[in-house]
Every structure is written in C-alpha cells, then in structure tokens.
Amino acid sequence: MGKVRGGVLAGLRPGQRLIVGWLIVLVAAIFLPIILGPTGHQQDITDDFVQAEVYAMLALGLNVVVGFAGLLDLGYAAFFAIGAYIFGLLSSAQFQPTSTFSSPIISWGPTGIHANFWIFLPGCALIAAFFGVILGAPTLRLRGDYLAIVTLGFGEIVHKTVLNLGPSNALGWPDITGGDNSLSGIFQPQLGPLQFSTDQVPWYYLGLAVLAVIIIIAYSLQNSRLGRAWVAMREDELAAACMGINLTRTKLLAFSMGAFFSGFAGVIQGSRIGAVNPEQFIFAVSISILVMVVLGGIGSVPGVVLGASLIALIQFYLLDQLNTWAHGNFSVGPLNLSYPSLVPASFNVSEAEYLIFGIMLVLMMIFRPEGLIPSGRRRRELHPSEERIRVEENQQLYDMRSEGT
Amino acid sequence: MHQFLTALPNTLLNGLAQGMMYALIALGYTLVYGILELINFAHGDVFMLGGLFSWAVLVQFFGGPLAANYGLLTGGTLVLALVVAFVVAMGSCGAVGFVIERFAYRPLRNSPRLAPLVTAIGVSFILENGVLVWQNASGNVAISFPNLIAPTFNLFGRSWDAKLTMVFVSSTLLMVGLLFLVQRTKIGKAMRATAQDPEAARMMGIDVNQVISMTFVIGSAMAGAAGVIYCINFNYVNFDMGFLAGLKAFTAAVLGGIGNIRGAMLGGLLVGEVETVVNSTGSVGIQWAESAVFLVLMLVLIARPTGLLGTTIVEKA
Numbered sequence: 032m033g034k035v036r037g038g039v040l041a042g043l044r045p046g047q048r049l050i051v052g053w054l055i056v057l058v059a060a061i062f063l064p065i066i067l068g069p070t071g072h073q074q075d076i077t078d079d080f081v082q083a084e085v086y087a088m089l090a091l092g093l094n095v096v097v098g099f100a101g102l103l104d105l106g107y108a109a110f111f112a113i114g115a116y117i118f119g120l121l122s123s124a125q126f127q128p129t130s131t132f133s134s135p136i137i138s139w140g141p142t143g144i145h146a147n148f149w150i151f152l153p154g155c156a157l158i159a160a161f162f163g164v165i166l167g168a169p170t171l172r173l174r175g176d177y178l179a180i181v182t183l184g185f186g187e188i189v190h191k192t193v194l195n196l197g198p199s200n201a202l203g204w205p206d207i208t209g210g211d212n213s214l215s216g217i218f219q220p221q222l223g224p225l226q227f228s229t230d231q232v233p234w235y236y237l238g239l240a241v242l243a244v245i246i247i248i249a250y251s252l253q254n255s256r257l258g259r260a261w262v263a264m265r266e267d268e269l270a271a272a273c274m275g276i277n278l279t280r281t282k283l284l285a286f287s288m289g290a291f292f293s294g295f296a297g298v299i300q301g302s303r304i305g306a307v308n309p310e311q312f313i314f315a316v317s318i319s320i321l322v323m324v325v326l327g328g329i330g331s332v333p334g335v336v337l338g339a340s341l342i343a344l345i346q347f348y349l350l351d352q353l354n355t356w357a358h359g360n361f362s363v364g365p366l367n368l369s370y371p372s373l374v375p376a377s378f379n380v381s382e383a384e385y386l387i388f389g390i391m392l393v394l395m396m397i398f399r400p401e402g403l404i405p406s407g408r409r410r411r412e413l414h415p416s417e418e419r420i421r422v423e424e425n426q427q428l429y430d431m432r433s434e435g436t
Numbered sequence: 437m438h439q440f441l442t443a444l445p446n447t448l449l450n451g452l453a454q455g456m457m458y459a460l461i462a463l464g465y466t467l468v469y470g471i472l473e474l475i476n477f478a479h480g481d482v483f484m485l486g487g488l489f490s491w492a493v494l495v496q497f498f499g500g501p502l503a504a505n506y507g508l509l510t511g512g513t514l515v516l517a518l519v520v521a522f523v524v525a526m527g528s529c530g531a532v533g534f535v536i537e538r539f540a541y542r543p544l545r546n547s548p549r550l551a552p553l554v555t556a557i558g559v560s561f562i563l564e565n566g567v568l569v570w571q572n573a574s575g576n577v578a579i580s581f582p583n584l585i586a587p588t589f590n591l592f593g594r595s596w597d598a599k600l601t602m603v604f605v606s607s608t609l610l611m612v613g614l615l616f617l618v619q620r621t622k623i624g625k626a627m628r629a630t631a632q633d634p635e636a637a638r639m640m641g642i643d644v645n646q647v648i649s650m651t652f653v654i655g656s657a658m659a660g661a662a663g664v665i666y667c668i669n670f671n672y673v674n675f676d677m678g679f680l681a682g683l684k685a686f687t688a689a690v691l692g693g694i695g696n697i698r699g700a701m702l703g704g705l706l707v708g709e710v711e712t713v714v715n716s717t718g719s720v721g722i723q724w725a726e727s728a729v730f731l732v733l734m735l736v737l738i739a740r741p742t743g744l745l746g747t748t749i750v751e752k753a
Contacts, residue, residue: 321557
C-alpha cells in the first residue's frame with residue numbers, strides 16, 4: 032500500500048498514513064461543490080455525488096455483514112427499504128390522524144405526521160437494526176449458503192409486502208405503503224434557517240457528515256473486540272465458539288450493525304427524493320451493493336467506499352457516455368469523432384447496466400478476487416504464495432523428500 | 437371456501453404439474469451442490485435459455501404452420517416438434533452449463549467459498565441481461581411461445597388435459613432417467629463417489645474435472661427441458677422468467693435437503709403445491725403466494741437447518 036500512495040506519505044507509519052489519506056479525501060470532498068461552481072449543470076453532478084454517498088453507506092453496511100462477519104446477505108436492500116419506508120410513513124401525509132399532537136420530536140394532525148428528521152435519522156436506523164436482529168434470529172443455526180438463500184427470501188418478502196400493502200390491496204386494508212405508486216410527499220428536513228429541498232448541495236454535506244461518522248464507526252468496529260470476534264467466526268465458527276465467543280450475540284450484532292448503516296441511507300434517500308418506490312429495493316439492488324463491496328475489496332473500508340463510488344460513476348456517467356459513443360459520437364476534450372452508430376438507434380446502452388455488472392463480478396473474482404483496495408487479511412488469504420511462511424513450508428517439504436531418496 | 441374445496445383436487449393436480457417443473461430445475465441445483473458445494477445461481481437463467489433456444493428452433497423449422505396463427509400441431513408433426521424442442525433445449529443448455537463451469541467456476545475451485553458464489557451471481561446477471569439486451573436490440577420485446585398443443589385430447593373414451601399430460605409424462609421420464617443415470621450407470625457412480633469424497637475419488641482413478649463437467653451438463657440439460665415444458669405451458673419466453681423460477685426451485689432444493697436428489701424432487705412438489713394452493717385462494721392468495729413459499733422455506737429451515745431429507749453436516753475441523 033505504501034508503494035501505491037508513494038511520495039508525500041512515504042515517511043509515515045501505516046496508521047498515520049491511513050488517517051492522512053482519509054483527511055485528503057475529506058478535504059477534497061468538502062471543496063468539491065465549490066470547485067464544481069454554481070452552474071445549472073452542477074446540480075446534476077452533485078445529485079450523482081449524493082447518490083454515491085448513499086451507495087457508500089449501503090456498501091459499508093453490507094461490508095460489516097459480508098466482509099467482517101462473513102455472513103452472505105443477499106437481501107440487504109430490505110433494510111434500506113425498511114429505513115426509507117418507516118421514515119416515509121412517519122414524515123409524510125400518508126397517514127392523516129384526526130387528532131392533533133405536537134412536540135419537538137414528532138407532531139401529527141390532519142396534514143400528516145411530521146417526524147423530526149434529526150432524531151428519526153438515527154431513530155429509523157435503529158429500527159432497521161432491530162429488523163436486522165429479527166431476520167438474524169431465525170437464521171442463527173444456518174450454514175453459509177442456506178443463510179444466503181434465507182436472506183434472499185427475506186428481501187423478496189419485504190419487497191412483496193411493500194407492494195401488497197398499497198392502495199386497493201387484496202386484504203382490504205387501507206393503503207399503507209403506496210404500493211407500486213410509491214410513497215410520495217415525504218417531508219424534507221430543516222436545519223436552522225436552511226430548508227433542505229431540491230438544492231442538492233445541503234444534502235451532499237449531510238451525506239458527507241453521516242458517511243464520515245459511518246466510516247469512523249466501521250474502523251472502530253473492525254479494530255474492536257467485536258471485530259476480532261467477527262473475524263474469528265468468519266474463519267471458523269467452531270473454533271471461535273470454543274474460544275468463548277458467543278456466536279448468537281456476535282452474529283446478531285453483525286446483522287444489526289449492517290442494517291443500522293443502511294437505515295441511514297434509507298432515510299436520507301427517501302427524504303431527499305421525497306418518495307420511495309418498491310422498485311428501489313429489488314434483488315438487483317442488493318446485488319449492486321454486493322458488487323460495490325466485491326469490486327472495492329471485501330472487508331476493506333476504503334475499498335468499499337471506492338467500489339461504491341465507481342459503481343455510481345458507471346451508473347450516472349459512464350453509461351451515458353458509452354451510449355453517445357455507441358451511437359456514433361465520440362468526444363473527449365478537443366477530440367471529436369463522428370461515425371455510423373454501432374448499435375440500433377432505439378437501443379440505449381444503459382439497458383446493459385446489469386450485464387456490465389455481471390461481467391465485472393466474474394472478471395473481478397477470476398483476476399482480482401481481493402478487490403481494488405484489498406484488506407490486508409484477505410490479500411494474504413488469497414495469495415498465500417506471497418507469504419514467507421508458505422516458502423518455509425515448501426522448503427521443509429522439499430527437505431523431507433530429498434532425505435527420503 | 438366451498439368453491440376452494442370443490443376446486444381443490446384440480447388445484448392439487450395443477451400444483452403437482454408446477455411442482456414437477458420446479459423439481460426438474462431443483463435437480464440441477466442439487467447435483468451441482470452435492471459435488472461442489474456451490475449454489476449455481478445462473479441455473480435459473482439456463483432454464484430461461486432452454487425456453488428461448490427451443491422457441492428459436494420451433495419458429496425456424498416449423499415456422500409455416502406456426503407463424504400463421506401460432507396454430508396447434510397434431511399427430512406426427514407435434515411429436516416431431518416436441519422432440520426437436522426438447523433435444524435442442526437440452527443439448528444447448530448442456531453446452532451452456534459446460535462453458536459456464538469451465539470458464540467461470542473452474543478457475544475458482546480452490547478460492548474461499550464466497551468467490552464462486554459471487555461469480556455465479558455474476559454469470560446469472562450476464563445471461564439474464566444479455567438476453568434482455570438482445571430482446572430490446574432485436575425488437576423481440578414480448579416473445580410469445582408457439583401454442584403447440586390443443587387443450588384436450590381423447591383417449592380411452594374420455595378427454596384429457598393435454599398440457600398437464602405433457603408435463604407429467606415428460607417430467608416423469610426425465611426424473612426416472614436421471615435417477616437411473618445416477619444410480620445405475622458408471623458416470624453416475626463416479627458422480628456419487630466425487631460427491632462423497634473428491635480426493636478419494638481421484639485416487640480411485642476418477643477424472644474429477646470430467647465428472648464435474650458432466651454434472652453441469654446433466655443439470656443444465658434438465659433445466660433446459662424444464663424451460664421447454666414451462667414455455668409450452670405458459671406460452672411465453674422472457675429474459676426474467678428464470679429468476680423467480682430459479683429462486684423457487686432453489687428453495688425447493690434447500691427444502692428437500694440440498695445435495696439430495698430425492699429431496700429436490702420432494703421439495704419441488706412441495707413448493708409447487710404450496711404456491712398453487714395459496715394462489716387458488718383468491719386475490720389475497722395471488723398477491724402473497726410467493727411470500728408464502730419463502731415463509732415455508734424459513735420455517736422448515738428453522739426446524740430442520742439442513743432441509744427435510746438432508747443429513748446433518750458435521751462442521752469440518
């Protein structure tokens with residue numbers, strides 16, 4: 032890693048290098064909207080960056096479950112949905128109680144329920160964490176692949192439930208979630224004189240602050256007693272249990288921490304867009320988050336953030352570019368080329384988004400399974416030949432053979 | 437309620453047909469899992485490809501009478517069309533399975549367990565979205581599968597549901613064939629040996645790589661056949677039909693105890709029945725049938741973490 036960072040950071044110890052590295056990223060991120068300038072175009076780009084922040088929160092959460100604890104969760108978008116929907120229900124005109132109630136935390140009346148964003152941001156994350164425990168509890172006895180399929184099933188059930196509790200549902204219940212019409216009109220927060228609305232810059236800084244907190248939590252978790260318990264459990268459940276690790280508690284904490292992070296993402300995304308739709312939480316979304324984690328490096332905090340940023344870059348920028356390029360207009364900087372379209376005029380390259388993700392997953396796993404910024408432990412695991420210990424083992428084997436002959 | 441009960445025998449029969457289809461797909465999951473301990477996520481999409489390939493061939497070769505009004509075939513032409521559809525689907529899906537194993541899974545044989553699973557998800561996305569892109573680019577957005585079979589036929593002086601008969605006959609033949617292959621032939625013996633202990637199998641002179649390739653070919657061929665059956669039954673092919681069908685079939689395999697061939701068959705029938713019965717209870721059932729399937733899966737796994745017929749797996753030291 033030192034070689035990659037090179038020059039300025041070369042003289043620092045790894046821990047310091049990490050902090051300096053993150054500070055550089057943070058400073059760059061703080062000045063980004065200022066650099067982009069106050070043009071109309073800026074809003075679009077900032078919007079993409081907020082989206083990237085939400086992705087990074089999700090990826091960091093899934094990384095706790097998959098990377099730290101080694102529990103493959105294929106229904107992770109469900110927790111994202113739970114955070115978004117619970118906040119949406121508590122902070123919109125979806126329910127219109129006839130009684131009125133007012134307090135700084137939550138108030139309601141005929142105009143809807145107004146939950147205080149700043150309290151319910153962590154609050155809904157906690158509720159999502161609680162759902163993490165609810166899902167985790169029945170799966171405690173399951174081995175890896177069974178766990179994967181049950182989490183997948185849970186994700187599908189949450190998706191279906193949201194769809195089925197919409198207007199004129201078969202149960203004859205009142206409309207709860209808005210169904211596939213989506214739950215709209217979610218109120219947006221206010222901070223002092225600043226009203227969050229369609230201007231993306233405040234959202235960007237809010238996302239940045241939350242993301243920074245989540246990154247700090249992720250690092251502290253990784254280096255904590257709990258983090259070491261997760262690693263031990265990931266490597267060998269039986270041995271971990273024998274060393275006195277409470278598997279039940281450790282697993283449930285992994286699920287709930289992962290869900291906790293995605294709760295933040297859900298609240299921010301729901302409030303920012305002002306609406307939530309079941310299509311935002313389909314299986315493909317769970318897989319996209321998994322792609323971010325795998326691409327960046329399973330178990331690696333900086334890797335996962337990079338992975339999320341790259342996926343956002345592909346989704347919001349590269350696919351559009353590829354589309355114009357494929358339709359016969361190549362322009363990068365001063366270079367301008369025009370040629371016959373490579374694809375039918377009606378074809379939009381962004382339709383191939385998940386095809387591209389699929390190819391990326393396969394290629395990454397075959398050629399660089401440790402991800403772009405691997406966690407140290409996983410790199411050693413996947414490339415044992417680089418380790419001196421393996422050399423010594425081979426040496427010994429060789430000696431024994433030569434003695435035998 | 438009364439209506440539900442009077443329709444119940446028919447519902448159960450339909451559930452059985454649905455279940456046999458799931459069982460055919462589930463067999464592929466279970467065969468691969470038994471040997472490699474890998475969830476072949478792309479299996480559902482191979483099922484979809486089976487339908488797609490047979491559609492392409494049917495339209496190509498029987499285009500005349502089919503293209504006119506997607507009309508029904510009778511007698512010899514029908515038998516020929518069915519045979520061609522099954523042979524093409526099974527052959528091409530077998531080839532796809534072979535290629536997937538060779539290029540996506542084999543390089544990762546010795547990686548940590550998560551790696552091949554992630555690759556499998558990637559392959560699934562490639563197949564599914566590759567077909568989506570093809571469908572959109574070629575203008576085949578909604579493909580209707582030729583309606584080959586007349587709804588009923590007369591035999592022994594009464595009329596029979598032709599599609600159900602086709603599902604029962606072809607699925608039973610395929611499953612019996614597979615059981616025979618696994619239990620009575622040399623390659624089946626090699627497969628069982630490899631599933632039990634790959635190292636020991638290798639020492640006994642079994643070419644483990646070849647056995648694994650064969651397993652993928654056989655499993656994928658079964659999925660291809662299931663694809664044909666499904667498409668003839670429901671008269672459509674679409675890029676996303678493999679996802680839910682694959683998921684339910686996998687649920688079936690897990691329900692029965694993954695790695696266990698009879699378990700996959702039992703689980704398939706169970707999932708088919710649960711889904712069809714819940715579906716038959718009216719509009720509430722239709723909306724919640726899928727959730728019911730996954731709920732049953734969760735409940736069974738909580739009670740029996742290794743499925744209904746699965747053996748307890750001893751944690752490796």
